[in-house]
Every structure is written in C-alpha cells, then in structure tokens.
Amino acid sequence: MTAEPVTTPQPPTPAQAPPTVRASLSPSRAADFKTCPLLYRFRSIDRLPERTTMEQARGTLVHAVLERLFDLPAQGRTPAAAGDLVAPQWDRLVTEQPELAGVFDGAEPADPVEFLRSAAGLLEGYFAVEDPTRLEPAERESLISAVVDDELLIRGYLDRLDVAPDGALRVVDYKTGGAPREAFEARALFQLKFYALVLWRTRGVVPRVLRLLYLRDAEVLDYTPDSDELVRFERTVVALWRAIEQATARQDFRPRPSKLCDWCSHQALCPTFGGTPPPFPVAAASADPLRDSRSVPATPGADE
Numbered sequence: 001m002t003a004e005p006v007t008t009p010q011p012p013t014p015a016q017a018p019p020t021v022r023a024s025l026s027p028s029r030a031a032d033f034k035t036c037p038l039l040y041r042f043r044s045i046d047r048l049p050e051r052t053t054m055e056q057a058r059g060t061l062v063h064a065v066l067e068r069l070f071d072l073p074a075q076g077r078t079p080a081a082a083g084d085l086v087a088p089q090w091d092r093l094v095t096e097q098p099e100l101a102g103v104f105d106g107a108e109p110a111d112p113v114e115f116l117r118s119a120a121g122l123l124e125g126y127f128a129v130e131d132p133t134r135l136e137p138a139e140r141e142s143l144i145s146a147v148v149d150d151e152l153l154i155r156g157y158l159d160r161l162d163v164a165p166d167g168a169l170r171v172v173d174y175k176t177g178g179a180p181r182e183a184f185e186a187r188a189l190f191q192l193k194f195y196a197l198v199l200w201r202t203r204g205v206v207p208r209v210l211r212l213l214y215l216r217d218a219e220v221l222d223y224t225p226d227s228d229e230l231v232r233f234e235r236t237v238v239a240l241w242r243a244i245e246q247a248t249a250r251q252d253f254r255p256r257p258s259k260l261c262d263w264c265s266h267q268a269l270c271p272t273f274g275g276t277p278p279p280f281p282v283a284a285a286s287a288d289p290l291r292d293s294r295s296v297p298a299t300p301g302a303d304e
C-alpha cells in the first residue's frame with residue numbers, strides 16, 4: 001500500500017441531538033439487529049453481560065496502541081516504538097477497566113506475556129500494510145453522529161479518519177480478530193458505510209475510501225461508496241430502526257441462526273440451541289427509547 005501524505009483539519013463537533021430526536025442507533029447495534037434480532041434484544045434491551053474474550057481484549061489493546069502511536073512525532077512511529085507502547089497501554093486499560101484483567105481467568109494457557117506478545121504480532125501486521133510516518137490522521141477514535149429522517153440519531157466511534165489535502169476523506173477501521181474474514185466482512189462494511197453516511201450528512205462529502213485493515217493477515221480492503229448508495233443506505237438504516245421499533249412493540253425478536261452463532265455469548269438462552277430467552281423486559285424496552293446511545297461501547301476500538 002502507498003500511504004499518501006494527509007493534512008490535519010479542525011475536528012468536527014458531533015451533531016447535537018435536536019429536540020425531535022427520539023431514538024439513537026450505533027452501527028454495532030444496527031448490525032446486531034441485521035445479523036440476528038434476538039442478539040440485538042439480548043444486548044440492547046436485556047443488556048445481558050458478555051464476558052470479554054481474549055481476542056476482544058487484544059483488539060482493544062491494539063487499537064489503543066495505534067491511537068497513541070500517532071501522538072509520537074512522525075519519524076518516531078516505528079515498529080519498536082509501537083512495541084514499547086504495548087505493555088504501558090495494557091496497564092492503563094486494566095486500570096481504567098479492571099474487568100479486562102479477567103480475560104486470563106480460566107484461559108489455557110493463562111499467559112499475560114504471550115498475550116502481550118501476540119498483540120505486538122498484530123502490530124507487525126499493521127506496519128506491513130501502512131507506513132505511519134507518512135500519515136497525519138485528522139481524527140482517531142472519534143465519536144461522530146448525525147440525525148437522519150429528522151428523528152433518528154446515528155452515532156459511533158471511528159478508528160481513524162484521514163483527510164487528504166484536496167479534502168478527500170478516508171475512513172480506516174482496524175480489524176484484529178482471528179475469525180474467518182468472510183464471516184464478518186459484510187458486518188464490517190455495514191459499519192463503515194454507517195460512518196460514511198454520518199460524515200456525508202455532517203460534512204457534505206462522501207468519503208473517497210472506506211478502508212478495512214486486517215492486521216492478522218496484513219491485508220487491506222478498500223471500498224469506494226457513492227452518494228446514490230449512501231441515500232439507499234440511509235433508507236436501509238431508517239427501515240432497520242422502524243423494524244426494531246416494531247419488534248419492540250410486539251416483543252418479538254426472533255433468532256436468525258448463521259455462522260456468526262459460533263461467536264455469540266448467548267447460545268444458552270437461544271431457542272436455536274434449545275434455550276429459552278428470559279421474560280421480555282417491558283419496562284427497560286419502553287422506558288429508554290434512546291437506549292442505543294448509551295450502548296455505544298465505553299471503550300471505542302473493541303474489535304468484533
């Protein structure tokens with residue numbers, strides 16, 4: 001990949017929710033509903049806890065290192081410097097989110113040193129596809145938002161936004177998971193289009209490139225959206241929200257089995273696997289129409 005030089009514009013202020021806004025949707029939760037309505041219910045309405053996996057913790061760590069890497073002067077963004085950030089960033093994350101330390105509980109082998117080494121290995125994948133000394137990201141781990149259809153706030157954290165001298169936008173998402181790419185690629189592109197829609201609505205510019213960086217495979221997937229596609233995508237997002245509202249009113253969130261079930265934390269409660277969902281939490285569902293705005297992960301960057 002050739003990394004082109006970019007400039008640093010003023011960061012935008014996320015759109016404020018006007019009084020008409022009555023619901024909020026993040027790309028992760030929208031993708032949940034699209035993937036499996038019951039998964040959406042478990043995560044966004046029942047709010048069932050999910051144990052952080054080793055892979056997710058490693059993803060959070062690698063995202064944190066890549067975010068901090070760009071705090072260094074350009075010439076200092078070397079593989080060695082990134083490696084030096086791994087342990088301190090893990091210490092910081094565990095201090096801020098003590099539950100992360102629990103990823104080693106019951107893990108075989110429970111080896112924190114190997115965990116840090118594997119995170120460093122993913123960073124090697126990063127340096128194989130990008131040269132951070134030639135980049136000056138405009139934004140990192142930014143919360144962006146826009147209102148669509150006059151009443152739906154769409155919002156989410158993007159890993160990185162690059163802005164070229166001619167104003168062209170490139171949205172970059174780091175993927176650190178070890179799951180087969182084909183299982184998650186549609187979901188990843190859905191999320192990137194979500195960000196593209198927010199940027200288009202807030203800046204009036206369709207991003208030139210949506211980029212997925214697969215660190216484990218050291219591969220890049222670029223996608224170029226256009227405005228017609230984003231118009232259609234906006235309709236899809238609004239329709240998705242209406243479907244969520246309907247499902248909530250009917251208390252009807254059906255399982256949609258797929259190969260993604262292998263990564264679902266809630267198989268024991270899922271009818272597909274012989275389980276029974278808990279009683280529908282009516283009060284939680286009706287009392288909090290903006291619930292999804294609060295279910296944007298507190299720690300951006302956790303990979304899926």
Ligand code: SF4
Pocket residue numbers: 036038039255256257258260261264265266267270271272273
């Ligand atoms: S196990 Fe599969 S079908 Fe069941 S809730 Fe999870 S993703 Fe949906």
